[in-house]
Structures are given as structure tokens and as C-alpha cells.
Amino acid sequence: MEKFLVRKAAVLGAGVMGAQIAAHLANANVKPILFDLPAKEGKDKSAIARKAIDGLAKLEPSPLATRGALAQIVPANYDDDLGLLAECDLVIEAISERMDWKKSLFEKVSPHLAPNAIFASNTSGLSITELAKAIPAAARKRFCGIHFFNPPRYMRLVELIATPDTDPAVLDALETFLTTTLGKGVIRAKDTPNFVANRVGVFSMLAAMHHTAQFKLGFDEVDALTGPAIGRAKSATYRTADVVGLDTMSHVIKTMGDTLPADPWAAFYRAPEWLAALVAKGALGQKTKAGIFTKKGKDILVLDVAKQDYRASAGAMADDVKAILKEKNPGEQLAKLRASAHPQGQFLWAIFRDLFHYVAVHTADIAYSARDVDFAIRWGFGWSRGPFELWQAAGWKKVAGWIQEDIAAGKTMAKAPLPAWVFERDGVHEPAGSFSPASGKLVGRSDLAVYKRQYFPETVLGEKAADRGTTVFEDDGVRMWHQGDGIAIVSFKSKMHSLGAEVLTGLNRAIDEAEKNFDALVIWHEAPFAVGANLKAALESLKAGKFDEFEQMVALFQQTSQRLKYAQVPTVAAVEGMALGGGCEFVMHSQRVVAALESYIGLVEAGVGLLPAGGGLKEFAQRSVAWAKGGDAFPELQRYFKQAAMGEVSKSAANAREMGYLKAEDLVIFHPAELLHVAKQQARAMAESGVRPSLAPAQIPVAGDTGIATLKMLLVNMREGGFISGHDYEIASRIAEVVCGGAVEPGSIVDEKWLLDLERRNFVELAKMPKTQERIAFMLENGKPLRN
Known part of the structure; x- marks a missing residue:
């Protein structure tokens, strides 16, 4: 069959599953049309579908990668809108598990399907072969069963079920779409009750x-x-x-x-x-x-x-x-x-x-x-x-x-x-x-072309694991390796990929090696990407009074971030899962990011009594100017300030782009096993294009003392209202000082070093405070923040 492109998709049935399947299609930028019965009352005959769409915004965990995805879903009803089915490349039926109801609906919609559309029934166990009897014989080769698990955004599994008439090429095309576009793990099931x-x-x-x-x-x-x-x-x-x-x-x-x-x-x-x-x-x-x-x-x-x-x-x-x-x-x-x-x-x-x-x-x-x-x-x-x-x-x-x-x-x-x-x-x-x-x-495994994009797919016990490439060097913190194509890969080895001295030193060495002997450098390992600094080591240094050593560690962190940003070969971060604190800062400084949809990215240092000091606040100050709307950078800066002060984390990689942790040119993909493939493609394209970081010193106009005063005024109101503690106020005030460039005239031009110095000084001063050390200790012991 011809290449299967899904520009629009219809979902028949706006119940719990149907609405969430439509939401996930919208997450993937596939235009979904959500059908349901015509409303019996009121002028809006698509009110049932519209209500289901509105309800998506209230569900937790959210089926929406971004709130903007909601606007992409089109409400429709079976009386007025069946003509829209002719525009759809994929139609998924998802009404209640009643054979008679499904067959009746199939008879109603079949005349309106596009000749090349794939038609699939989302059922948890009804016979697909029996359902197919309600479809015209000519359309049966493009009909199959599809079983999403609830909730469809988060559950990996989708079962595909063929009938004796289903064209094998249809299943191959649908499996490819489900894998790369929707990020699913697909199992072919036999047409038996409740499948596998x-x-x-x-x-x-x-x-x-x-x-x-x-x-x-x-x-x-x-x-x-x-x-x-x-x-x-x-x-x-x-x-x-x-x-x-x-x-x-x-x-x-x-x-x-x-x-x-x-x-x-x-x-x-x-x-x-x-x-x-x-x-x-x-x-x-x-x-x-x-x-x-x-x-x-x-x-x-x-x-x-x-x-x-x-x-x-x-x-x-x-x-x-x-x-x-x-x-x-x-x-x-x-x-x-x-x-x-x-x-x-x-x-x-x-x-x-x-x-x-x-x-x-x-x-x-x-x-x-x-x-x-x-x-x-x-x-x-x-x-x-x-x-x-x-x-x-x-x-x-x-x-x-x-x-x-x-x-x-x-x-x-x-x-x-x-x-x-x-x-x-x-x-x-x-x-x-x-x-x-x-x-x-x-x-053996499926030989579909889509699976060649997965260099390290999930394996079952006893299966031969994929070759992990050729090691360039390996130390206590990282392993640097390659697959023979000129792209170097560095993988962190620490627990939860926390960022201690070993990882920072190893990453700097990897950048040196990449600049000498490779075309690009990719940071990749299985999730999580990085959970931030090694808090245990940090607390030990603070308790021992080794403040000079502690400040040197922060300086090394900043140096590493800057090296990622200004390396003479492209640096690409392949992100899945948590990228928090310093992990987020490495994401922000990589020249390109490829992030799996389920990536949760944010500067969370306030939760342990600190502020971001690996260049994250410096990046916010820069990005508020570069990305300002209408020439006024302060609204953007104020939003970034709130995110850092409240330790806000993105609810998806797409949301991370909205929050400014990712850049517009960074990519969001849906299947995490394809991360390394896409990241290496990006690195290769950048290398072949001769992309190099600008060497011109950054000139950053800052909000200065007026900006600090404005942000502190907001904090005073929150403190007086009991919404934040005194120590929260202290941390947030220092964040305000950094993102506004310090006590200088509004509009003053500073460089990155100026902002990094502000970050480092305030970070170390906060770290010396007993309340911050209490927060770090509490987090290490309980795994959650202390609001002291």
C-alpha cells in the first residue's frame, strides 16, 4: 500500500476512552474529530462531544500534553457530520462494549469512509471477525481491532487484531503509526476473547x-x-x-x-x-x-x-x-x-x-x-x-x-x-x-522498518541485548562510546544520574574528546535524564564547613553547562523522564534537545532551600529578552521567575517548550526507544550544516533594581498572606536578584559571567543557612520538600 499518512483522524464515541484517544492524537498533532450521538436538547447537536472535550481539561493525570491540544479536537455528531469522515485517514470506533451497538454504528458510518482510510474498532475483547460482518466486503481488508489501554496517553500497550480479511500491509502501516507517532508498544493478538x-x-x-x-x-x-x-x-x-x-x-x-x-x-x-x-x-x-x-x-x-x-x-x-x-x-x-x-x-x-x-x-x-x-x-x-x-x-x-x-x-x-x-x-x-x-x-522480533529506529528496545529475560557500541573511555561518572559513525555518546553512571563531581569531570572530558575526535556529542541514557545535583555529597561538604570546596563544585557545574553551550561540536541532549535542577540546566545549555513526550523538566532547587546555579537563571534572563513579545521582556521574566521560585516542573516535553525549558527548535518525540536515533540524526545534521555556537559575548539587558523591587513586592504579599514561609521569601528574593541582573540600573547591559557570578554567590550564601541544610536533609530522608 502507499505510505500511510494520518492528517486527520475520527474517533467514534466520546466516552472516557474515546475522548482520551482523541486527546492523544491531538498531542501528536493529528487533527482529531470526536463524534458522539446528537444532543436531544439545545441548539448545539454536538454538545455531548463538546462536553467530553471540556472534561479532558479536568482529568488527572492529564491526557493533554499541553492545554493547547484541547483546541485541536473538533466536536461532531452522527446526524450532521458524517460527511467529515471522508477527510479522515484513520477512523477509530470507541463506543461501549456492545456487539449490537457497534455493528449498528458500523452500518451507519461505512458509506462515508474514505476509500483508503483504515477503520479500527477499539474493544477490550469482542470478536473482531464478527464485528467485520457489519462492514461492506470491499472495506474489510482495511478493518482491524485496536485495543488501547487506559489512560491512552500513558499506557504503552496497544493490541492490534486482524480478521481473516485484513490486509497485512494495513496492520504494518498502523503499527508503524502507533509506534512512532503515538509512542506505543504494539502487540499483534489473535482474535480470541479479551485478546492477550x-x-x-x-x-x-x-x-x-x-x-x-x-x-x-x-x-x-x-x-x-x-x-x-x-x-x-x-x-x-x-x-x-x-x-x-x-x-x-x-x-x-x-x-x-x-x-x-x-x-x-x-x-x-x-x-x-x-x-x-x-x-x-x-x-x-x-x-x-x-x-x-x-x-x-x-x-x-x-x-x-x-x-x-x-x-x-x-x-x-x-x-x-x-x-x-x-x-x-x-x-x-x-x-x-x-x-x-x-x-x-x-x-x-x-x-x-x-x-x-x-x-x-x-x-x-x-x-x-x-x-x-x-x-x-x-x-x-x-x-x-x-x-x-x-x-x-x-x-x-x-x-x-x-x-x-x-x-x-x-x-x-x-x-x-x-x-x-x-x-x-x-x-x-x-x-x-x-x-x-x-x-x-x-x-524473532518484527522486521518492520520502524523498529530499526530503536537501537536499544526493551528486551525479555534471556533475549540477546543490543550491542552497546565501542567505549572511548569509562570512569566512575560516565561512559563515552560510539557506534562507528562519528557521533560520540556520553552516558551518566551515577544513581538516578545525579550530578556529582565524577559526572561533571567525566562530561568535561567527553566534550574534550568530542572536539578532538568526533563530529558531535549526544548525552543519552535510559530514564531518568538527571535528577539534579548529588545532594548527599553537597550536604556532607556543608556540614564539614568546606565552603571553598563547595563553591568550586558550583563553579565546575557552571563551567560544564557553558561548555555544553559553546562546544565546538554540536551537543545534543536526549531526554526522557525527570530532568530536574542541574539536569534541567544541562538540557537548557545543550545546543539541541530531543525529548520524549513523557519528560518532566524543571528547576526545583527552591524545594531544597537553594536556587539554580548551573546557569538556569542566567538562561532565563537571556531568554526573557530574546523571546519577549512586543519588546517588553518583563512579563516573560516574571513568568520565569515564578517557575524557578515555585519549583515548577513541566507536565510533558511539549509543556516544557511552553515553559521555556526547551527552545522552539528542540524536538519532542513520542517513543522513548527512538530517542537516540533521532538525537544522532539531529547531531549529524548540525555537524553537516557547519552549525557552530556564536563566539560574540552575550549582551543582556537586565531589569535591574526596579525589576527586583517589583518581584519582591509580589513576594511580600504572598508572605503576609501565609502562602510562603520566611525562608521561601529569602530564596525567592535571591532568585529575583539574579534574574534581574542585580542592583543595577534598569536596562543595564551585562554578560553571562556577571549573571553566573550572581547565581554562584547567592547559591553558596543560601547553602550556608541552617534552614537550607534542614531542607536538604529532609529531602534526602523523606524524598519530599520541607517548607520550613
């Missing part, structure tokens, strides 16, 4: 529900066991059900019960009585503010099934079970859980065992490989490892033997024997590929 992720993930929740009752545990107790302690999402089991919606959960379970009557686990494909009772009375979880959990004032309450009422949530993990889960060897961990006499240990072994049993029996029917199962659960349910990875890590044959023993003893949820292939193998993931129970062969 929900089939396995919901079964794992049903198993947890069954064994909760079997071992007489509380819902809060199970959530303490089935969250991060075993590598799963913080929402664990029952909190996840509340977030998904208990009505949605019940519907997915019912789909399995209705469509899989001969399944060995069919007896468990029904909602427990307590779940059905909650749904019947409208307690649907998070969206109704009551479900398995609820809130009373500041207290979290949990349902007590025996008492048919809520009680205080206090479930905790037993000490001996906690000790077992600290065991680093997965095989030893499972062995000890299996042997445990504690109900919590028995529960954990039971849910692992039954999950392994389930995927062994069903993968041949639902997925094309074991890799697809593991990625579906990792991306769709937030597990750190998928079920096959867990099994293989614990010792494949040993665990298989334990499962077989429990099947024979009648302890498992189903009596189905393990398939023969389980005993013929030592695992499912190998360097050459992942096992496909359906074909009996190892299956």
Missing part, C-alpha cells in the same frame, strides 16, 4: 480473588502483597480493579464466561458475589469514589466482605513473607513461598503457580509468541517482568515439576495438564527468539 493482555491479566486478578478467599486474606492485605513487592504496579490487585472500574472489570469477566464455556478455568470466569453486589449498588470504584476502597476524610477504608461494610485499611505483609521476597534468587524465593506455612506465603505461591499454568495452556491460542505475552502484561498491567520471564528466571523445569505436582494433588484452579512442550524446553526466551507454542518454533 486482558485474558492473562484479568485471569491473574481472578486467581488473586479466588485465593484471597481461600486463604482468608483481606483485600488491603492482598494489595500489600501484589504490588511493587513482587514487581507489579503500585495499584496491585484490588486498587487496580477500582481504577479500571468495577463495572468494566465485571464486563470483561463476563465476556470470558460467555465466550469460553469449555475453558478448563471456565468455573472462575464469573464475578465474585461481593463484586456483583458493589456493581449493583453503583459502587464502581474510583469514578464513583467508592468501590473496594473508599475514602472518609483523609482515611482510606476497605471493604470487609464478612461485615458487608468498610473498615480502616491497614493490611500489611508478614515479616517472614517480607524476608522471603527480599531473596534475590527467584528460584529460592518461589521455593520458600511454596514451603511457607504462612497464609500470605501460600497465597503468593498459589497465584504464581496458577498464572504459569494458565499461560502454558493458553498461549498457543491467544498469542503468536511467549514474548508477546510478557510484553502485553508488562506494558498493559505495569509488571516489571511478564509471567514467562518470572517462570524462566526461577528455573523452568524445576517450577514446571512443582506445578505438575500441584495439579496431581488437586491444588491448582484447573486440572488441565501442562502441555508437552513445557517439559521439552529449558525456557521460552533465547538469544535467537521467543518460543511460539502454536508453531513449535522460536520467533
Whole structure:
């Protein structure tokens, strides 16, 4: 087929999922048209869709990368606007999970689809082949299933499901679009009930529900066991059900019960009585503010099934079970859980065992490989490892033997024997590929061109990792390396990529090497980009009274930032995740930035009693002049001042551009695995274009003492109103002094060194203050700011 370009897309259905899918399309600069039923009252027949669009602004976490994305979504209705479908390259149906409703809508919209449009149904488990029967035969080759996970902006997984009539090229084109444009991890699923992720993930929740009752545990107790302690999402089991919606959960379970009557686990494909009772009375979880959990004032309450009422949530993990889960060897961990006499240990072994049993029996029917199962659960349910990875890590044959023993003893949820292939193998993931129970062969990764952009894609346990290039040098702080193409890459090695002396020294050396022997330098490593200065080392220096050493460290930080800005080869920062404090300043000083959408960038030093001193405030002073609207720089400066004083962090990379942390020419991409590819392309283009930083000394007109006085007046009002503390006032006043260029005449011309000296002096003076040291210590101990 021809190159698939999506200029406009239609989303049919303005419910929770449809509206958020439209929002994410708008995030990616794809013009979305959001359809819903015509309003029965009022003149605006698109009022239902319009209300859904307005509601997007109120959701948390926000589905919008920037507020401006909201204006890109066009409201529409099925009576007046079906003609707009002819302009759309992609149409996604996302109405309620009713086969009859979906088919009726398909019959209505099909005559209006553009001949080359891809038409996809967003469903969590209905038969795509059955849905296709409502579409004209000629259009079926461009129809498929598409299953976004909620919330669509943040959840990585999208499942694609073909019918027997779907053109393979259509799926390839859609997978490419979803991967690069929307940043998704795509799994091809077979057209079976609930596909891969929900089939396995919901079964794992049903198993947890069954064994909760079997071992007489509380819902809060199970959530303490089935969250991060075993590598799963913080929402664990029952909190996840509340977030998904208990009505949605019940519907997915019912789909399995209705469509899989001969399944060995069919007896468990029904909602427990307590779940059905909650749904019947409208307690649907998070969206109704009551479900398995609820809130009373500041207290979290949990349902007590025996008492048919809520009680205080206090479930905790037993000490001996906690000790077992600290065991680093997965095989030893499972062995000890299996042997445990504690109900919590028995529960954990039971849910692992039954999950392994389930995927062994069903993968041949639902997925094309074991890799697809593991990625579906990792991306769709937030597990750190998928079920096959867990099994293989614990010792494949040993665990298989334990499962077989429990099947024979009648302890498992189903009596189905393990398939023969389980005993013929030592695992499912190998360097050459992942096992496909359906074909009996190892299956390699997709060879779609889009995946060549991912130099270091996520891997499953046992898979061969990509080659990490040739090392130029490596020390305690950084590794500098290359892939043989003249572009040097430097990666930080510190914990959370914090910026201590080792990283600063290593980065300076990398710049030296790049200027001598390479065409450009890219800063890249897995998220986070950098969480700021090494606070522990800073506090130790301050407590020891080594203020000269401390100031030298700040000077080295400033020097490093300036070197990034003025290096004689292009410097490109590839950013994902947090880029805070000094990390933000390195972003601001890199000559070009390529940032993944989910990058959270900001100058947060005020939270630990300091001010930005790696050149961030200096950059704000410069950018307020360069980017001023109408020639008046002060409104822009005032906005930057507020951001630094309040420690504001962007809610996306696109938002970081609006906030001035990124420049207009910096790029925002959606798939983090493509970061290094795009960053290197940018570095190469800059090098080939002969781009060099200006050597002319910066001439910066500053707001001076009048600007300082104006900003301090705002601070006085906030202090008097009790909105900020006395120390907050002290920090913010010093930030005002720096961004305004000090106590000079308004309009005075200063250079970068002048502003950097102001930054450094005020930073060191703040660092000497007891209240600042209290803030640093509190942050190190508690991971959150102290407002003393």
C-alpha cells in the first residue's frame, strides 16, 4: 500500500476512552474529530462531544500534553457530520462494549469512509471477525481491532487484531503509526476473547480473588502483597480493579464466561458475589469514589466482605513473607513461598503457580509468541517482568515439576495438564527468539522498518541485548562510546544520574574528546535524564564547613553547562523522564534537545532551600529578552521567575517548550526507544550544516533594581498572606536578584559571567543557612520538600 499518512483522524464515541484517544492524537498533532450521538436538547447537536472535550481539561493525570491540544479536537455528531469522515485517514470506533451497538454504528458510518482510510474498532475483547460482518466486503481488508489501554496517553500497550480479511500491509502501516507517532508498544493478538493482555491479566486478578478467599486474606492485605513487592504496579490487585472500574472489570469477566464455556478455568470466569453486589449498588470504584476502597476524610477504608461494610485499611505483609521476597534468587524465593506455612506465603505461591499454568495452556491460542505475552502484561498491567520471564528466571523445569505436582494433588484452579512442550524446553526466551507454542518454533522480533529506529528496545529475560557500541573511555561518572559513525555518546553512571563531581569531570572530558575526535556529542541514557545535583555529597561538604570546596563544585557545574553551550561540536541532549535542577540546566545549555513526550523538566532547587546555579537563571534572563513579545521582556521574566521560585516542573516535553525549558527548535518525540536515533540524526545534521555556537559575548539587558523591587513586592504579599514561609521569601528574593541582573540600573547591559557570578554567590550564601541544610536533609530522608 502507499505510505500511510494520518492528517486527520475520527474517533467514534466520546466516552472516557474515546475522548482520551482523541486527546492523544491531538498531542501528536493529528487533527482529531470526536463524534458522539446528537444532543436531544439545545441548539448545539454536538454538545455531548463538546462536553467530553471540556472534561479532558479536568482529568488527572492529564491526557493533554499541553492545554493547547484541547483546541485541536473538533466536536461532531452522527446526524450532521458524517460527511467529515471522508477527510479522515484513520477512523477509530470507541463506543461501549456492545456487539449490537457497534455493528449498528458500523452500518451507519461505512458509506462515508474514505476509500483508503483504515477503520479500527477499539474493544477490550469482542470478536473482531464478527464485528467485520457489519462492514461492506470491499472495506474489510482495511478493518482491524485496536485495543488501547487506559489512560491512552500513558499506557504503552496497544493490541492490534486482524480478521481473516485484513490486509497485512494495513496492520504494518498502523503499527508503524502507533509506534512512532503515538509512542506505543504494539502487540499483534489473535482474535480470541479479551485478546492477550486482558485474558492473562484479568485471569491473574481472578486467581488473586479466588485465593484471597481461600486463604482468608483481606483485600488491603492482598494489595500489600501484589504490588511493587513482587514487581507489579503500585495499584496491585484490588486498587487496580477500582481504577479500571468495577463495572468494566465485571464486563470483561463476563465476556470470558460467555465466550469460553469449555475453558478448563471456565468455573472462575464469573464475578465474585461481593463484586456483583458493589456493581449493583453503583459502587464502581474510583469514578464513583467508592468501590473496594473508599475514602472518609483523609482515611482510606476497605471493604470487609464478612461485615458487608468498610473498615480502616491497614493490611500489611508478614515479616517472614517480607524476608522471603527480599531473596534475590527467584528460584529460592518461589521455593520458600511454596514451603511457607504462612497464609500470605501460600497465597503468593498459589497465584504464581496458577498464572504459569494458565499461560502454558493458553498461549498457543491467544498469542503468536511467549514474548508477546510478557510484553502485553508488562506494558498493559505495569509488571516489571511478564509471567514467562518470572517462570524462566526461577528455573523452568524445576517450577514446571512443582506445578505438575500441584495439579496431581488437586491444588491448582484447573486440572488441565501442562502441555508437552513445557517439559521439552529449558525456557521460552533465547538469544535467537521467543518460543511460539502454536508453531513449535522460536520467533524473532518484527522486521518492520520502524523498529530499526530503536537501537536499544526493551528486551525479555534471556533475549540477546543490543550491542552497546565501542567505549572511548569509562570512569566512575560516565561512559563515552560510539557506534562507528562519528557521533560520540556520553552516558551518566551515577544513581538516578545525579550530578556529582565524577559526572561533571567525566562530561568535561567527553566534550574534550568530542572536539578532538568526533563530529558531535549526544548525552543519552535510559530514564531518568538527571535528577539534579548529588545532594548527599553537597550536604556532607556543608556540614564539614568546606565552603571553598563547595563553591568550586558550583563553579565546575557552571563551567560544564557553558561548555555544553559553546562546544565546538554540536551537543545534543536526549531526554526522557525527570530532568530536574542541574539536569534541567544541562538540557537548557545543550545546543539541541530531543525529548520524549513523557519528560518532566524543571528547576526545583527552591524545594531544597537553594536556587539554580548551573546557569538556569542566567538562561532565563537571556531568554526573557530574546523571546519577549512586543519588546517588553518583563512579563516573560516574571513568568520565569515564578517557575524557578515555585519549583515548577513541566507536565510533558511539549509543556516544557511552553515553559521555556526547551527552545522552539528542540524536538519532542513520542517513543522513548527512538530517542537516540533521532538525537544522532539531529547531531549529524548540525555537524553537516557547519552549525557552530556564536563566539560574540552575550549582551543582556537586565531589569535591574526596579525589576527586583517589583518581584519582591509580589513576594511580600504572598508572605503576609501565609502562602510562603520566611525562608521561601529569602530564596525567592535571591532568585529575583539574579534574574534581574542585580542592583543595577534598569536596562543595564551585562554578560553571562556577571549573571553566573550572581547565581554562584547567592547559591553558596543560601547553602550556608541552617534552614537550607534542614531542607536538604529532609529531602534526602523523606524524598519530599520541607517548607520550613
